[in-house]
Amino acid sequence: MHKRANLLLKICLSSLVFTASMVVTTSASVSATEAQSSITKIAQVNPSTATTNSVGGPLAKELQGKPVVVDVFATWCAGCKNIAPTLSQLKQQYSGKVNFVVLDVTDKAKLKQTEAMAQKLGLGKFLEANKSKTSTVAIVDPATGDILALYQNNSNKADYTKILETALAKK
Numbered sequence: 001m002h003k004r005a006n007l008l009l010k011i012c013l014s015s016l017v018f019t020a021s022m023v024v025t026t027s028a029s030v031s032a033t034e035a036q037s038s039i040t041k042i043a044q045v046n047p048s049t050a051t052t053n054s055v056g057g058p059l060a061k062e063l064q065g066k067p068v069v070v071d072v073f074a075t076w077c078a079g080c081k082n083i084a085p086t087l088s089q090l091k092q093q094y095s096g097k098v099n100f101v102v103l104d105v106t107d108k109a110k111l112k113q114t115e116a117m118a119q120k121l122g123l124g125k126f127l128e129a130n131k132s133k134t135s136t137v138a139i140v141d142p143a144t145g146d147i148l149a150l151y152q153n154n155s156n157k158a159d160y161t162k163i164l165e166t167a168l169a170k171k
Contacts, residue, residue: 056126057122057144058122058144063142064143066098068100068101069087069100069137070139071083073103074105075106078135080135086156086160090157090164097168103117114127135153137150138150148166
């Protein structure tokens with residue numbers, strides 16, 4: 001009986017080792033581009049689907065007429081530092097054509113100020129849902145509040161440009 005238990009244990013351990021090695025091999029076969037893409041891009045949201053693809057309704061009057069880029073930011077956030085150069089380039093490239101809103105969640109005092117600003121701009125629900133997700137960037141249609149794209153720690157300028165150009169072409 002003891003020998004059978006040992007044999008069964010060895011078979012189980014061998015199976016576990018084999019499965020683990022297959023997972024590692026499969027994971028290693030995913031290209032770096034695919035991995036980066038799946039990590040950085042949360043979703044390109046289809047506005048015609050559920051309410052999670054919306055900030056909760058149209059944005060404030062001062063944001064109307066131009067696509068809105070919303071950045072959930074904190075000074076201590078490594079992802080925010082990673083995407084900062086890309087967002088800076090976008091601000092220069094789309095100056096006067098796109099509204100940029102930074103939701104600063106660095107600390108409690110900043111968050112309190114940001115919550116008041118977000119409510120005023122029509123982004124209160126979005127902030128509530130994303131205040132713990134720093135380095136999140138959303139591109140929003142201000143007329144409807146639909147989220148056109150939502151990214152996490154994505155420094156690929158072309159991803160943003162594609163969505164912004166499409167949104168600007170519709171105006």
